[in-house]
Amino acid sequence: MRLNEIVFNDAKPVEGYGPGFFRIGGQVVQGPVIAAPSGTRTWGGFEDVAALEALVTEADVIFIGTGGEIAHLPQGLRSRLEDAGVGVEAMSSPAAARTYNVLLSEGRRVALAMLPI
Template sequence: MRLNEVTYNDAKPIEGYGPGFFRIGGEVFHGAVLTGPQGTQAWGGYDADPQALLALAGQIDVLFVGTGAEVAHIPADLRSQLEEAGLGVEAMSSPAAARTYNVLLSEGRRIALAMLPV
């Protein structure tokens, strides 16, 4: 079997998570986070001003939204704003979103991830 090292270019992979935190690119972030081609930053969750998410339009094709420990719907008005801006939106549990993000990131896809903690 041949093993290949995974490279992520400039974006940083999700390395781990636990109750209330995420480890991304060697740094620990507490609370909800937004990560992608623009780097990693705190995200205020569904109640935050959506400008940080809307600013991704044109830079990415899909925004994954990690909904916490369980899969849930994101607020309809937020989904509508994101889709009207031309962003594809996929909601899933945060653990599944982290795994999916890492796989697609390793393939060089144009993606970002907004996650609520587990």
């Protein structure tokens, strides 16, 4: 088996998570989080639509982690983001973190917002 090192350039991958926290690019963040090319910051959850709308110029798709289990996004949230021209994919937070890391390693324009598990 051959292993290849992944290079993320300036982007910060999700390195770990646990009950109530995420570790992104060496930084531990408690509670909901956004990871994007512009940096890592806390997020106010589904009601904080403005923070996600601010990502439309940096990302072609936003992965939204809904916690430990997959859940539907509020329709208003999905509609506002899609109307702004960005793709939205909802999945469990662990799946969102993995998908984000893979596409980040490919140099894709992605952002991530996650609720803790």
